[in-house]
Amino acid sequence: MNVFLPYTPHRHIEPVPGAPAVSVRLPRLRYPGTESLALRDIELTVPVGARVALVGPNGAGKSTLLKAIAGLLPVPEGEVLIYGRPLGGCRHRVAYLPQRHDIDWRFPVDVQRLVMTGRYVHLGWLRRPGPADHALVAQALEQLGLTALARRQIGELSGGQQQRALLARALAQDADLLLLDEPLNAVDADTRAVVSRVLAELQRRGKTVITATHDLGRLETDFDGAFYLCEGREEPAPPGAFTGLIVGRERPVSVAR
Amino acid sequence: MNWLLEPWQYSFMQTGLLASALIGLACACLGVYVVLRRMAFLGDALAHTILPGVVAAYLTGFNLIAGALIAATLTALGIGWFSQRQTVREDTAIGIWFTGMFALGILLMSTVRSFRDFTHILFGNILGVSPDNLWVLAAITGLVLLTLALFHKELELTSFDPTHAELIGLRVDLVRYGLLLLLALTVVSGIQMVGVVLTSALLVTPAAAASLLSNRLPQMMALAAGIAVLSGVVGLYASYYFDVASGAAIVLACTACFGAAWLIHAYRRRVPR
Numbered sequence: 144m145n146v147f148l149p150y151t152p153h154r155h156i157e158p159v160p161g162a163p164a165v166s167v168r169l170p171r172l173r174y175p176g177t178e179s180l181a182l183r184d185i186e187l188t189v190p191v192g193a194r195v196a197l198v199g200p201n202g203a204g205k206s207t208l209l210k211a212i213a214g215l216l217p218v219p220e221g222e223v224l225i226y227g228r229p230l231g232g233c234r235h236r237v238a239y240l241p242q243r244h245d246i247d248w249r250f251p252v253d254v255q256r257l258v259m260t261g262r263y264v265h266l267g268w269l270r271r272p273g274p275a276d277h278a279l280v281a282q283a284l285e286q287l288g289l290t291a292l293a294r295r296q297i298g299e300l301s302g303g304q305q306q307r308a309l310l311a312r313a314l315a316q317d318a319d320l321l322l323l324d325e326p327l328n329a330v331d332a333d334t335r336a337v338v339s340r341v342l343a344e345l346q347r348r349g350k351t352v353i354t355a356t357h358d359l360g361r362l363e364t365d366f367d368g369a370f371y372l373c374e375g376r377e378e379p380a381p382p383g384a385f386t387g388l389i390v391g392r393e394r395p396v397s398v399a400r
Numbered sequence: 401m402n403w404l405l406e407p408w409q410y411s412f413m414q415t416g417l418l419a420s421a422l423i424g425l426a427c428a429c430l431g432v433y434v435v436l437r438r439m440a441f442l443g444d445a446l447a448h449t450i451l452p453g454v455v456a457a458y459l460t461g462f463n464l465i466a467g468a469l470i471a472a473t474l475t476a477l478g479i480g481w482f483s484q485r486q487t488v489r490e491d492t493a494i495g496i497w498f499t500g501m502f503a504l505g506i507l508l509m510s511t512v513r514s515f516r517d518f519t520h521i522l523f524g525n526i527l528g529v530s531p532d533n534l535w536v537l538a539a540i541t542g543l544v545l546l547t548l549a550l551f552h553k554e555l556e557l558t559s560f561d562p563t564h565a566e567l568i569g570l571r572v573d574l575v576r577y578g579l580l581l582l583l584a585l586t587v588v589s590g591i592q593m594v595g596v597v598l599t600s601a602l603l604v605t606p607a608a609a610a611s612l613l614s615n616r617l618p619q620m621m622a623l624a625a626g627i628a629v630l631s632g633v634v635g636l637y638a639s640y641y642f643d644v645a646s647g648a649a650i651v652l653a654c655t656a657c658f659g660a661a662w663l664i665h666a667y668r669r670r671v672p673r
Contacts, residue, residue, distance in 0.1 A: 214566075
């Protein structure tokens with residue numbers, strides 16, 4: 144689709160053929176304005192079409208790593224490549240599902256408009272959503288079972304429904320790489336089922352999905368690979384834990400460091 | 401019914417009505433964003449920091465509105481710059497800046513023998529708006545409404561989900577600067593109506609009342625505009641018949657509307673539809 148006035152120039156750079164979806168090298172990463180290191184010695188490569196889990200306890204740096212991949216943090220040292228291109232080159236291909244508290248849920252927008260914001264990257268300045276955008280939004284709402292709630296103000300939804308609305312937005316964006324920050328954190332069983340179904344569907348369509356989670360239970364069924372984080376560093380997989388596809392530097396050997 | 405129509409045979413009342421409608425429209429619509437983005441304190445600060453600009457313009461014989469615009473624009477840019485640096489917290493920075501500028505304005509005022517000359521700056525004088533200034537007000541209101549309409553989706557998104565805005569490359573700080581500039585323009589027009597001290601009431605009160613009555617943004621803006629314009633009319637009547645300060649009467653009318661909205665809101669909560 145042709146964007147009239149894109150939010151950032153050079154947005155529609157084509158991917159480098161054969162490049163992995165994500166290739167990250169971060170020797171040191173700080174949050175702007177802080178002294179302590181949030182991430183250290185991270186190397187992560189995620190091939191196109193893979194489903195990778197970032198596993199670790201709270202505060203391990205999972206969200207930080209996702210934000211760095213999403214281009215939400217300045218990366219003064221190291222490199223983050225998306226489809227072989229530097230950050231910012233492929234913004235329309237990347238969808239990011241934030242943790243729920245990043246959003247002002249009391250703001251007067253309804254669910255449909257929230258999902259529509261996923262289309263904005265394809266619209267740019269001044270252009271209004273057209274019939275094709277509305278169709279994609281309706282489809283995303285349908286997939287996540289939110290059609291009946293489309294006109295509700297976003298604050299009226301339950302936590303699980305809010306999470307589904309955010310995932311619907313990521314679908315409406317029609318991105319190739321999805322970064323999901325704890326999508327199943329504190330949600331109801333219904334939402335769990337719907338979200339798992341949608342993630343499986345995404346994989347069938349060849350999308351790449353990186354998910355932060357602290358749930359070790361379903362790694363083997365839901366993911367192709369796992370990347371273990373602790374205190375901002377990569378860790379070897381705990382003995383007996385799922386590893387699958389190798390995406391980091393650590394090899395799955397159960398030898399103590 | 402004659403008493404309702406009587407005031408409008410005077411041209412200064414007609415000009416006043418037109419001016420208050422224009423100002424009310426701009427303040428109320430932009431005010432919705434001020435309330436939703438929790439910028440109320442900032443609006444108040446902007447109004448106060450304009451004082452030295454206006455006084456300096458008065459002392460040098462420069463156009464008052466131009467002086468106010470320059471001071472407001474500088475303040476808007478300064479606050480945006482300050483809050484990005486994060487050396488001190490934003491509300492602290494605003495507090496320091498706004499009291500300092502206001503004090504400078506008062507200092508300048510005290511160099512003139514008669515304080516009275518400035519009462520219309522401090523407290524507004526809607527009936528003192530000249531037909532020439534009406535054009536300036538119309539231009540400001542037009543610009544505010546046009547900008548809000550054209551950049552509605554960006555303003556909305558950066559207000560409730562700045563992270564997503566950043567993700568798609570939409571410059572959140574740029575949108576904020578734009579909003580601050582619009583706010584500066586609107587505050588300058590609001591000062592004509594209710595003065596430096598009360599302008600933030602025009603921004604905040606109608607919008608806050610509307611936010612209690614609706615949870616749709618366009619509807620909220622329409623309601624806020626209605627409340628502001630109605631309050632302007634009520635204030636004009638009050639000053640015509642009771643010879644009270646029009647600015648204060650307008651603000652009190654806004655406050656009364658907020659009270660009514662609050663009662664309706666409370667009633668609706670108790671009796672769910």
